[in-house]
Amino acid sequence: MECQRWGSKGINIKYEVRDNRNGYKAGALKEGLKHSYVKQCDFVAIFDADFQPEPDFLWHTIPFLVHNPQLSLVQARWKYVNADECLLTRLQEMSLDYHFSAEQEVGSSTHAFFGFNGTAGVWRIAAIEEAGGWKDRTTVEDMDLAVRASLKGWKFLFLGSVKVKNELPSTLKAYRYQQHRWSCGPANLFRKMCMEIARNKKVSLWKKVHVIYSFFFVRKVVAHIVTFVFYIVVLPATVLVPEVVVPKWGAVYIPAIITILNAVGTPRSLHLLVFWILFENVMSLHRAKATFIGLLEAGRVNEWIVTEKLGDAFKLKSATKAFKKHRMRLGDRIHLLEFAAGAYLFFCGCYDIAFGNNHYFLYLFIQAFAFLIVGFGYVGTFVPNS
Structure with missing residues (x-):
């Protein structure tokens, strides 16, 4: 109904939905890029359902991609609307703040590799296509694409000044399922990509060591x-x-x-x-x-x-x-x-x-x-x- 309201005002807006869950999120993202009108676009912004970007989100992110052709991804920071709901959400906030401050912000400022968080980010469509598109071989399609794009030479930028509101899981059951996916998926991707990264002749030895040892094996x-x-x-x-x-x-x-x-x-x-x-x-x-x-x-x-x-x-x-x-x-x-x-x-x-x-x-x-x-x-x- 919201899309129809804006469409009636002449805004170019589309609402699409799949009739299956094949490939889960990776399948949905892949399906979304197949529509004919996507061919007219250079960038795609990705948000999970509970994320609430500010009206000026694109004004703060797109210029970096426009003025830097080597940049494939601009990742925004998360801001939690329910951090004070209970002790569980407070503890999650501590862990995620460290992830953004230490891992992603430092990785971005030192031009090192850091993973895509799967949401609150803007991708260059050409980079997605060159990296091989979205793959559903693991439950961390975001990390999978980021690793492949990095191996192709694309750069990433973490933009801590842009914060997108979202909700933390506040039930133990939901949090356990989330942590299972966030722990199992990267380990499985490491198993699948370790030799692929090691055999890549276009990537420097230092980058191979960083991605295989530091990013995957240690973390x-x-x-x-x-x-x-x-x-x-x-x-x-x-x-x-x-x-x-x-x-x-x-x-x-x-x-x-x-x-x-x-x-x-x-x-x-x-x-x-x-x-x-x-x-x-x-x-x-x-x-x-x-x-x-x-x-x-x-x-x-x-x-x-x-x-x-x-x-x-x-x-x-x-x-x-x-x-x-x-x-x-x-x-x-x-x-x-x-x-x-x-x-x-x-x-x-x-x-x-x-x-x-x-x-x-x-x-x-x-x-x-x-x-x-x-x-x-x-x-x-x-x-x-x-």
């Missing part, structure tokens, strides 16, 4: 697995096996520095640092599992579930009444993996009190409590049958 594979193995497996195991000793610089100092650097991008949430650490450690279990699924191409490797956003629906009185009526039903909210990890950490904490001397039980009990809270589903906004 998308090692980071998830090491976090889970160190904090949830090795550190608790030192209580049971006292012969294994973790030095203080490895157990305390380096993790503390990494944590502070992650939180610098969101100074208003510095007081939530402890909660952020505990929650990230809990999610490392889910992310490590998804990473292995992507590397091994196991069962859920191509699972695509649209991230549920609540919008204003939950503010309705009917939803509030339903919440009050069903909030104590735990059957749909228990997550066995988190519950098992919490029980393991609690056992290690008790063992440390009885036989240990490192005082790790102070961390183990708190982390076990965090796992149990998530295991019982008491994180984020709870919507019945969501």
